Amino acid sequence: MPTNALARLAAASVLASLVLVAPPASGHGDGDVATNTRGIEVETQGQGKRMEFVANLQYDETGGVQNGSDIEFVRLGRKEYALAGTLRKGMQIIDITKPRNPRKVAVYDCAISQGDIQVWRTGGRVLASYTADGTVRAEGAQSQCGRDLQLEPSDAGTVLVDITSPSNPQSLSFLPVPQGSHNMTLHPSGDYLYNSNSDLYTSGKVPNVTIYDVRNPLDPKKVVDYELPFTPGSLGTESHDITFDSSGDRAYVAALSQTLVLDTSDPRRPELISKIVDPTINVVHQSDPFRVQRPNGTWRELLIITDERAGAAASAECPGGGLHVYDITGKKEQSPEKLGAWFIPAAQVQAGATCTSHVLRIYERQKMMTIAWYAQGVRVLDIAGLATYQGSATDIALGDGIGMKEVGNYVFADSDAWSFKTNKIRRDGSFFGYANDLVRGFDVFRFKGLQDRKVAPLKPKDVAPRKQSQQARALAPLAVLLPAIVVVGLIRRRLRQDG
Missing domain, CATH: 1.20.5 (Single alpha-helices involved in coiled-coils or other helix-helix interfaces)
Known part of the structure; x- marks a missing residue:
């Protein structure tokens, strides 16, 4: 943690290099592109801290980049599955019941991009959404989902899939969104989907979030295009991603140049509460809330905003865009207070492969976080210190500071990790983590656990339809x-x- 003047000056110099505007990547039109390279085989030896590499699974036999994107999990009865999205290679359904031996059980043949995924249960069905960022194109229209749903190459939006039988996924319906679905987020009620199109300024459209009623998944209905405030800066003003709090009463919209806090207690009619515009964030990628209990028993509400610097363009240096932390407790929700910014401890030349923060997941009860950092691999953070940290907008940390501490990482020479998450954490903080990598495909790691505290176990939730004995x-x-x-x-x- 930078505490003396020299360390603060060094950290500030790093930060200054991060906010230079670079040409936007193509990721906000048809999914991010791989910027790292691989050999004939993926690397099996890398460098790590309290983490070990366990297994790799390829999505095809081309020997080329695997185009992995988002990843989610579902437990059906005694089986646990990872659902791995891809750029044009379909949804990979992988049995991870035995994490050291992941096994592909099916591929939902839907050659669209970028394959963001949400999972939920409606009655006797288990459903997943699968997104088309940009148009379906000819290959999408000719794949299973295109044939089933009679999609045209010019269509864009989100496919709904029935995965009740994971080995035999079935197309259900299509939610048309002309501007495309970069990400689609499920409201905790399970009744509504909020679309993020992540379009750039060049689209010329009024920024909005399209809301769909999916209570009848065979016949979803558009509710409204909720208009977002126009805020000049960065790549645009459209929503890139949305995260709800556990109650569903709040949505946190990561909208490239801004973060919006919405009242979604009536999910059909959102209302704006506040807006965060931070000039040190180049591209707002994700804005995730969580609560942490202070020693005196009161609760602190925080928001972590990720910066996908330059839209994941190829990098000349690391650590790229970092994590920016805001206090939104009580009345601070109306005017969020910044506590500081955190970066991985990797200040170095990157030589062309993307280096910046990307998809994270916060495990609130465990006070832990996982995050993918493209060419700088996968990371595990202990965020328990945020319960009491008193910071400011100018506080900067590299690896350890502002109440956050990197406790694990793993990096290969050919890493290009898009997302990194887990579905299960043991009491000692150890877990098997799953990365979806643009270059490598599906990776399994084992984090060896925390050294100085125990956590509440995280167990996967069974969403299998209820069956009679x-x-x-x-x-x-x-x-x-x-x-x-x-x-x-x-x-x-x-x-x-x-x-």
């Missing part, structure tokens, strides 16, 4: 017949009495 199914006919048997018995008894 074998005994209940056997007794079901009797449940139907029993009332009739009782009535017949009463009639016979009455007849005998009358006779």
Whole structure:
């Protein structure tokens, strides 16, 4: 943690180099592109801190870049699955019940990009959304989802998929969004999807978030295009990604030049609460809230905003865009207060491969975070110190500081990690983590755990449709017949009495 003047000066010099505007990557029109390179085979030896490499799984046999993007998880009964999105290679459905031996069970053939994923249950079905950022193009229209849903090459939006049987995913419906679906976010009610198109200024459109009612997944209905405030700066003003709080009463919209806090207690009619415009953030990529309990028992509400510097363009240096932390407790929600900025401890020349923060996940109860950093691999952070940290907008940390500490990482020479998450954490903080990598494909790592504290375990939630037990199914006919048997018995008894 930079505490003396010299360290602060060095950190400030790094920060100054990060906010230079570079040409935008193509990622905000049809998915990010791989900037790192690979050999005939992916690397199996890298460098790490309290992490080990466990396994790699390729999406095809080309030997080329695998175009991995988003990743989500679902537990169905006793089985655990990772759903890995790709750029034009379909949704990869991977059995991770045994993390050291991941096994592909199916590919949902949907050659669209960028494949952002959300998962939920509606009645007796388990559903996933799968996004087309930019148009479906000919290959998307000719793949399974295009044929099933009669998509045209010019279509853009989000596909809904039934994954109740993971080995046999089925197309359900298509949500048309002319500006495309860079990301799609499920409201915690499970009834609504909020679209982020992430268009650049060049689109010339009024910035908006399209809201869909998906209570009937076979026939989703558009609710509204919720208009966003126009805020000049960066690459545009459109939403790149949206995160809800656990109650669904708040949405945090990462909108390239700004972060918007919305009241979504009525998810059909959002209302603007506040706006964050931070000149030290080049491209607002993700804005995620979490709560942490102070030693006195009160709760602090925080927001972590990631900077995908230059839209993930090729980098000349690291650490690229970092993590910017805001206090939004109570009345501060109306005027969020910045506590500082955090960067990975890798101030170095990068020589062309992307180096910047990307997809993160916060594990609130465990006070931990995982994040992908493109060519600088995958990272694990301990964020417990944010419960009490008192900072300012000028506070900067490299690896350890502002209440955040990097406790694990792993980097290969050919790393180009888009997302890094886990679905299960043990009491000692250890877990198997899963990366979806543009170059490498599907990677499994094991983080060895925290050295100085225990955490509440994180267990995967079973979203399998409720099924009757074998005994209940056997007794079901009797449940139907029993009332009739009782009535017949009463009639016979009455007849005998009358006779």
